[in-house]
Amino acid sequence: MDNREKIKIIIQKLEKLYPEAKTALKFQTPFQLLVATILSAQTTDDRVNKVTETLFKRMSTPQDFVKASIEDIMHEIKSVNFYKNKAKNIKKTAEMIVKNYNGNVPNKMEELVKLPGVARKTANILLSEAYGINEGIAVDTHVKRLAQRLALSKNNDPEKIEKDLMEITPKERWRDLSNLLILHGRRICQARNPKHNECVLFDICPSNQY
Ligand code: SF4
Numbered sequence: 001m002d003n004r005e006k007i008k009i010i011i012q013k014l015e016k017l018y019p020e021a022k023t024a025l026k027f028q029t030p031f032q033l034l035v036a037t038i039l040s041a042q043t044t045d046d047r048v049n050k051v052t053e054t055l056f057k058r059m060s061t062p063q064d065f066v067k068a069s070i071e072d073i074m075h076e077i078k079s080v081n082f083y084k085n086k087a088k089n090i091k092k093t094a095e096m097i098v099k100n101y102n103g104n105v106p107n108k109m110e111e112l113v114k115l116p117g118v119a120r121k122t123a124n125i126l127l128s129e130a131y132g133i134n135e136g137i138a139v140d141t142h143v144k145r146l147a148q149r150l151a152l153s154k155n156n157d158p159e160k161i162e163k164d165l166m167e168i169t170p171k172e173r174w175r176d177l178s179n180l181l182i183l184h185g186r187r188i189c190q191a192r193n194p195k196h197n198e199c200v201l202f203d204i205c206p207s208n209q210y
Contacts, residue, residue, distance in 0.1 A: 003152055003168040006204055010150065011173055013200045014180040021179040023129045026052060030105040030130035031062055031097070035090055037125050038117040042081040051077055062103050065094035089117025107131045120159060128175035137165045138178040142185025149189065149207040 001009075015021070024045040027033040032052070039048045055076045059065050065073065073087040080086065093115045097105060105126065106112055112123035124138035137143070139158040143165075147153045153164035169177050188195045196208045 001204070006150070007152065007165075007168050007177070009204060010201060011169075011177060011180060014184055015176070017200055018180055018183045021176060021183050023125060023179065025049065025129075027130075028056075029060070030107075030126065031094075032056055032060065033130045034093065034105055034115075034118070034122070034126055035065075037122045038090055038093070039077060039080050039086055041086070041117075041122075047080060051080055062094040062097040062105075065091055066098050086117065092116040093118065105130070107133060109135045120162070124162075124178070128178075134171050134174040137162050137169070137174045139165070140178075140182060141191075142182045142189075143178055145191060146181045146185050146189055149194075149205065150201065151206045 023033075025033060025036040025040060026049045027036050035055075036048050036052050039051060058076065059068055059073070068091070070087055070091055073091055074083055077083045077087055077090075096115055097103060101111075107127065109120070109123050109127065112118050112126060113120060118126075120136060121138045121140060124136045127133040127135045128138070139147070139162045144156075144158055144161055147161050147165060148156075152168065153161040155161050155164060165177065166174065184199075184201075185191075188199050189201075194207075196202055196205075199205065199208070202208050
């Protein structure tokens, strides 16, 4: 079976299991999703949702973050990892969005990756979840691990893995693939002790040994 065939089966099987697959981050606007995604690096989505529930009541728009002091932002987000750097990046990003984009989050990859704290993964999540644009495939730690275990990529660098996945996946499924692999990575194919014997991909996975 070639990888194009394999990816179709993977999506089919995982979609049955996770019909609700979409980002777990809670947001109302593209800017809120951008903030939540910046906060989510090295932090669980549950933790981020707890923080943003309070944060967005006080600061919700780019203008709110421009007006707020760094100390105030740090205080609001102090329970996430690397909160000092993240506070600085969110504030600078808000300033750039107000100054260069009239307060609107841009919807182009090349513009998004210029924002502080926004790399390709964050931009992919933002584009697909907030704007419905499939520009690439968000490769986080789960997508990376599953792509390797399922032998969909031999690479280790997330951007190279993204390219490998983009080559074998129909464009309209890029967002779904990322969300499905993330959910499967969290629930079944965990980094330690993956539950091979409960896995719907067992038959097509070359890493299914115990
Ligand atoms: S069979 Fe095991 S290694 Fe392969 S995807 Fe399933 S849980 Fe992961």
